[in-house]
Amino acid sequence: MPEGNELHRHATQHAELFGSRIITVEAPNGRFEDGAALLNRRKLRSIEAYGKHLFYDFGPGRQLHIHLGLYGKFRTGELPFPEPRGALRLRFSSRKHWLELRGPTACEVLTGTEREKLVARIGPDPLREDAEVAAAIDRILASRAPIGGLLMDQSVISGIGNIYRAELLFRARLNPFRAGNSLSKRELLKLWRDARALLRAGMIDRRIVTTRPADRPHPSGNARRGETHYVYRRHRLPCFVCGGEISREEFIGRKLYWCPECQPAVEGSGSVRKQHLLSA
DNA sequence: GTGGGATGGGCAA
DNA sequence: TGCCCCTCCCACA
Secondary structure (H helix, E strand, C coil), X not given: CCCHHHHHHHHHHHHHHHCCCEEEEECCCCCCHHHHHHHCXXXXXXXXXXXXXXXXXXXXXXXXXXXXXXXXXXXXXXXXXXXXCCCCCEEEECCCEEEEEECCCEEEEECHHHHHHHXXXXXXXXXXXXXXXXXXXXXXHCCCCEHHHHCXXXXXXXXXXXXXXXXXXXXXXXXXCXXXXXXXXXXXXXXXXXXXXXXXXXXXXXXXXXXXXXXXXXXXXXCCCCCCCCCCCCCCCECCCCCCECEEEEECCXXXXXXXXXXXXXXXXXXXXXXXXXXX
16 A cells, blocks of 8 residues: 555665665566666665655766556565566566565666656655655645545645545544635644654554554554544545444545534535535 | 456556 | 556455
8 A cells, every 4th residue: 555654665675675685676577677677786875755756866967767556466585586477567686685665656777867757746754854844834734625635636745645544644533525714724734744654654454544443443463454543535434433433435536434423514614615526 | 167357557539 | 636556465365
């Protein structure tokens, strides 16, 4: 489930296995042949994640950019290579380890300038130390668009996907259709801090867990299946907090989940909701 | 075993 | 707006 947390984890792991080493780069399915030739037998200097984007620095003019998208998957292991399986876009190897990449949205070699341009259009990433929170908060405070859309807009804030969008808004008890400019700086700062905490907590047992133990039907021990999220993919089920029914709606091409009881439209913001329904 | 849906985002039209 | 990527996981038979 690649949301920002997992991409940062990949960056760290790949740096351990392949950083500062000469890398053999291949394009088994032929869809990355030119790129592979540019990188092959060069030293991988560093790896960085910005939101959901990964950059592998093979030297000036040789910046490998990878975005997993919905289907992209990495696998790593120790040599020898595993049996070939499926469509393999990219294969890496050092003297000891291999890496496989399947189904990415982006796998391309950029120049330094192109990389900078791409990074410049990504909003601050709560997982990065150099993130400038103010840039995200200012964008949201200046926008009449619903906060539920702004949180998923990678140019506003990066690394948050559909699961964290739904869960962050629930934890903040914010209605997803409230306009960005109807929120306070304080509310947004709290949202940012919670995003950082949740993304850092990341995956437990290969699952994203956002529920607090006390809110779960079974509070002791690890979160059971079906108790890992408050609202994400829990439509028509009872809310863990109020018992009301969780809602789901298609919104900007993605499914949006929320609890109408716990995340009510604030008085006076009814027009925002109406506008949304009219434009849908 | 089978089939539908999903954690995204770029691009053509 | 719909298509592409073409994987993984789950529910259901």
